[in-house]
Amino acid sequence: MNSLARKANASGDGTRHTTIREVAERAGVSVATVSRILSGTYPAAPATRSKVMRAVEELDYVANHHARALQGTTRKSIAIIVNSVISPHYAHVAQGVQTQAAEDSRLCQIGTTGGDAERELAMVQFMREQHPEAVILVGNVNADAEYRARMSRYAHALAAIGSRLVLCGRPPLGPDVPAVVVEYDNTGGAFAATSHLLSNGHKRILYLGRRDGYTTADARIEGYRKALAAYGAEHDPGLEVDGTFERFEGYRMMKERLAAGPPDYTAVFSGNDQIAAGARQALLEHGLRVPEDVSMVGFDDLPPAADIDLTTVYQPHEELGRTAVRLALEHARQGGPPPHTILGTHLVLRGSVRPRMP
Amino acid sequence: MNSLARKANASGDGTRHTTIREVAERAGVSVATVSRILSGTYPAAPATRSKVMRAVEELDYVANHHARALQGTTRKSIAIIVNSVISPHYAHVAQGVQTQAAEDSRLCQIGTTGGDAERELAMVQFMREQHPEAVILVGNVNADAEYRARMSRYAHALAAIGSRLVLCGRPPLGPDVPAVVVEYDNTGGAFAATSHLLSNGHKRILYLGRRDGYTTADARIEGYRKALAAYGAEHDPGLEVDGTFERFEGYRMMKERLAAGPPDYTAVFSGNDQIAAGARQALLEHGLRVPEDVSMVGFDDLPPAADIDLTTVYQPHEELGRTAVRLALEHARQGGPPPHTILGTHLVLRGSVRPRMP
């Protein structure tokens, strides 16, 4: 036995894959034949086909994805990067990505960033190693100049390996940066929400969830301000409260506000439903009722909204994810300039708003 | 130029990866040197090191994960299979898996099954192609005999390639099936929940969420029945209502029950919080109040619970996911029999239960 003798593929821990070679041996054919039969590349003779299939069955063989991907032919995976999967919004978008990816028979891998721009950049690099068909970036981020510069470099690097970068629920990075963009009409939704309160006679409206530099939050507060201007209501910056888009933050913001003195507003518009849920709890604990004492409107129309009977702005969360995948794959097939789509939102009326009698 | 001349790695769409070879060429060293320097395997001469690093920088090179994985050395990925990511419970477990995987610098890929056993089996096979370090199966499933047989075959196949199968929130498949198991004390939690209602004077307790054959549901209903027996209360099978663990199902079950006639129970124990939220909405729409008219206890202690002031059973969701990853990696390092851990649960008292005056 010379040194070129085929050695068994044994790892340190004594494990062993079933390889295509073993299948071929058992079936009494060459590896090429097995490969071709499994990928259905050509019509093999029925006899060989069944021999091979039986060997596959008996050995319980599955092809090694990495070897396949390395060969360059099959690249069937989609990467999605979100803030966190426990946030209902991101979860729904991810769900949309999952189902669409599954329908197009793609594997889907999820990475989380905890909302940190640095970790997001690192995660994109990490995903890039995998050569996915698309890298989908979801949601809010603090887009400072350095972030933009680096992400735009990565976008080009991804384009170089034939991977699409998809910006999902966030605006484009720039005209020269190759990226598919699917976003919501955040400003329009916030405008509608605030207008609804204004048309119900509310003049002083508290806004919870200001986050300068975070694109989603910026877009929503813009809608809020525009509506105030459109109705000729006074814009008091003191009514814009800073906080992240989480339930406990809504609770904190409202709690602090109430501790400082009695409400100097008659309605609250929250950056999302979770903030609204937290704020509502703080109001109730303070003996104030919704909507009798304070009217509320949220944003998202996700599970907590129905439970607390919250009027809110509906966004097609799952559709966002599905569209992201669909557009990325379409663009990969057809080329051309990367598409840019804006999904609409609309108000969902529930019981958390009451007209204010002057 | 002969036919053996190195051809550029160009795909059909004209894309091109930056390979380690190009880096080596640019740095004026061999590919082996680049590989070793990047993986930090040995202390290269400072001069060569910086030459290589500069080339990597300039070409913006990242190593191809598949080639690496194929080589067999680095296998750093964890697969998790859940029902759906929009279910708060699964989302929290997945979050736990994510964070623990990230801490151990593993990539994490998520697959969803929609609760279908067949799709779960297919997903396991799919993941198996990737040769992950662990495949984590989360939650409820309809475990019939055929399912058990096939999953147990897959468990052995996974073991053969050095991958751990982790059963997370569900009982072992059998004594001979190699799998790490991390589960909740579902029966204990349900026992505590039901006991709490019984000790508050409730005798007829509606159970929402029966699903014969689904392990989690089975374990909870067992706790419910045991508590009834322990308190000497009558067990009326008519009080066990069938439905899946979703909000709209809770709504449906309660709605149908109420349509059939006035409540013949004074308390409701729901299989999870979402069912409770849905059921509560149906009760409210029917003019019944919680807890004045009907007491309620849920299971999970996830977001909806706090919003509807629901007394419920807390489960350490994220901890479950983290433990799953931790145990899998530990077991991979240390070997031995796969561990089996049961995480405790406890009652969280809120305002949805009121003592019943006889």
Place this chain on the structure above:
DNA sequence: ATGGTTTCAGTAACCGTTCTCGAAAAACTT
């Protein structure tokens, strides 16, 4: 029968890494 197509299956190159050898260069002895 004979030459020309098809069909079917095998040989071997290749994908982008890592890793084992072994050789060349540098550092250290005496």
Place this chain on the structure above:
DNA sequence: AAGTTTTTCGAGAACGGTTACTGAAACCAT
């Protein structure tokens, strides 16, 4: 200065598949 050890680096074989290219049957028409 020559021999010995130690670094440092390069050549080339894997890893497990896919896919030209190629040759041998099997089929067909004349």
